[in-house]
Amino acid sequence: MKTLSFSLIIPFFLIAHHVLAQSGNPAILRSELIYEQAPFPECHASTLAETPKGLVAAWFGGTHERHPDVGIWVSSQTGTNWTTPIEVATGVQPDGKRLPCWNPVLFQVPGAELILFYKVGPSPSTWWGLLKRSTDGGKTWSAAERLPDGILGPIKNKPVLLASGALLCPTSSEDHNWRVHFERTSDWGKTWQKTAPINDGINDGAIQPSILFYPNGQLQALCRSQRSGFILETWSKDDGKTWSPLQKTTLPNPNSGTDAVTLKDGRQVLVYNPTSPVMGKSGPRTPLDIAISNDGKTWKTLAVLENEPGEYSYPAVIQTADGLVHVTYTWKRQRIKHVVLDPKKG
Template identity: 80%
Template sequence: MNVNFRLLLILFSLSIQQLYAQPTNPAILKKEWIYEKAPFPECHASTIAETPQGLIASWFGGTHERHPDVGIWVSSLTKSGWTTPVEVATGVQPDGKRLPCWNPVLFQRPGGELILFYKVGPSPSTWWGLLKRSKDNGKTWSEAERLPEGILGPIKNKPVLLSSGVLLCPTSSEDHNWRVHFEQTSDWGKTWQKTAPINDGITDGAIQPSILFHPNGQLQVLCRSQKVGYILESWSKDNGKTWSALEKTSLPNPNSGTDAVTLKDGRQVLVYNPTTTNNGKNGPRTPLDVAISDDGKNWKTLAVLENEPGEYSYPAVIQSTDGLVHITYTWKRNRVRHVVLDPNKKS
């Protein structure tokens, strides 16, 4: 084959690859891996926050979910890209026994420290809550602080800071059915209060709520459902002290985690798998969509992040100070993907 012709074929092939690698939805500004390689085969349950020095992400990683070697890993976004993942928490016990870590949740205290919530234990029905603090934007961390008995901290999705100064943590338990409750702290995790579960979990099993703000001081939560096949919602008119009964939304849910955030302009953004359960069994965790709403009731698709076979799940979503939306999620259990969206651009 002529050398020049072969070179043209190679250049054409590379051009096609680059074309298909670029996001085609104008709302999607960037898609990237937080890491290409890591010293662990599996990962899950990412979280993302914005520090004064930029974005930071965390997730649990190890041999596989529930394996004793699963720890909490972090990576920060710098001018040269995401830093090499570093393990910052393990489940090593005083007697040397190691237990798996679960579901990290990052929260940047305004004008203060970065807080990392996470869980340790053999399973979600027996785990307990811990936190670590960083005064240098995630470079170094304090020793682990175990939360009081019965307090788990935010279970998957980020807490929200109320105007009263209360940090309201959306959480849930799996020891007696799947039940949603809320925990709050007014001193950044030193002392805690909690509500009773808002559901009995018998027919309305739900976990992993995310909190949204609405006019007139109302709060809304969107929850993962166990068997209903749709995202469940509840509303509060008293800053999270009491909540309405869980009700089914129009949003499908295959028994998979979701996350949502209220934008600065009052709109709501949700990241979820728009499929249902199959006769009570877990449905596929693909596609992974981003939806947007003016009122938390009526939703329209803003972007499709993934739609190929595989698992694309457990999203985390925030809005950064520049108004852009940042999403992280599990990509086939072996990598974490970061997506940047402009919520003002239509698909």
């Protein structure tokens, strides 16, 4: 990819690129690239939050995944446009050595600060968790706070706020097989508790859960599968303290990240690549679909977000106060794409 000087590309940031929505699908209201050009050639792992000042998106960007220059970048939506992405976190260590950043996760504390969770380290098997806080909707950020040893924070997908006031974080580790566990904090990241891994990862390797709510008080977590070829699920009846053994769903998974959210009307929304591994290796990360369900068991496609060759992956999905659904995802590792949908039209 041709490198452009930063001074030349700033003007291109100011207007997001609008692309055609899926032809004939009334659920898709808007589809756009958050930025056109950037001072980094690759990006991945976006996250999205609604703040009192509007939408904020973050992702990691740099030369390529795992490169030491990879940092966390943030953009805010102002009116119909997105602001110039700015780098808000790096992996620079006290001795000057720089390590890559990974998988930012945004969470808006109700009526208070915006929290940015992220990871730093040479690889997912050796990384550690940090967070930053913003009191102005993502414009400025506090110094990084390193999480306690053994606590990673939400690993890819957003945490959920329980009725008890605790923030339940879906997380996982890759230092001893792929294992899912859950962390919680009742004081917005100052102190933590965690469950033991719910799987041993030997035959049921899984990471990157997302959490859904049900009227009977149950929680469902949908997980990325290492080798089963399907999204895996686990259920909790005690606010995420204990979880059932992982089981296959009917949803294909090519060993790629997913995300899900419970809508205000009780339905569930999932964004995923509906493909399977190929000969034991990760399958194609295209197409990218958004599906909807009444019970978390039977799903129907709400929209096909992408179906061309390339990588369209690592989605993040939220529902905003107006009832619309917002999705961001990696677009060919070159851009972050933002799509707005009306779930009532699905």
